[in-house]
Amino acid sequence: MHGISRSNDLESVARKGGKLRRMAVRIPTYLADVRENPAWLPMFLLARTIPGRRAHWLAAKQPHDNADLLPSMFEGIESAAVVDSLKAEGLFSGLVLPDAIHREIARFASETPCFGNFDRRIEFLAPQHGDTEARHGRPILSGHHFERALDCEAVLAVQRDPLLSAVARQYLGAQAQLITTRIWWSFPTKASEADRSLASLDKYHFDLDDWRMLKFFFYLVDVDENTGPHVYVKGSHNRRRLKHQLTLLVGHPAGEILDFYGPDNAVTLTGKAGHGFVEDPFGFHMGTVAKAAPRLMMEVGFGVSKPSRRRFHGEPVIR
């Protein structure tokens, strides 16, 4: 009995040490963010609390345009239906990219070198992932195209589609603006916990880059249980344990999340190439590590504040 409680004590010390380390490594980035934009600090401290968010939401301006009248590649999707689902669940799944668009982006992503593990020194073509790992002698979990994504006309067409901006304005308010566009590979590999955490994989977390955000995701290859599907916890965008509001950490153990929201609310999003969904990333979500085949994904993100020059994923900042 004594042995068990002692080993539990040691585990808890190790866990807390891990948490402190995770917070400590981010301090230089936080300081750079405050220096660049002092308004970042109140956001960073208060946007994780439900009252702070609700207060900020009161500043949302009503949009007056009707972008549903503009031609969109997402035929038959009404922005109001998407927004209703986002408000209720934090998630709408059911967007479909035209075949020509997702095939063009996938071709571009296979033929354009990407950067492994967010490191610009590891540059390779996705089909050469195995050789590249062997050459560098380390697992390569992700391959980002960074600013090169914007050389692909099909990427720009998705980014500029009027449905995306209409949904963003109706959900976030008239201040909504495009902040990120990225395409990236997630490769099956044996990655360390630190690499997985950097790639937002295998740990429920929420995003805290702005007071109010929205992220559109599109699969560019078929994604099943073995291809690293994205997971979202429905309803977690507007309900939060006090404990998870009063900590600087954004990632939490699956047990704590599933106990609070119920396992049935964790939706694993699988779908064919072209399948898309949109989520409020204040809700808990995560990617999972691909087991059998690489996943290629596109993200278009919206926020309401001046985007910081530093983007976590190194993608271009749209001004």
Ligand SMILES: O=C(O)CCC(=O)C(=O)O
């Ligand atoms: O790769 C994924 O599915 C998750 C991405 C993610 O967590 C994020 O963009 O915040």
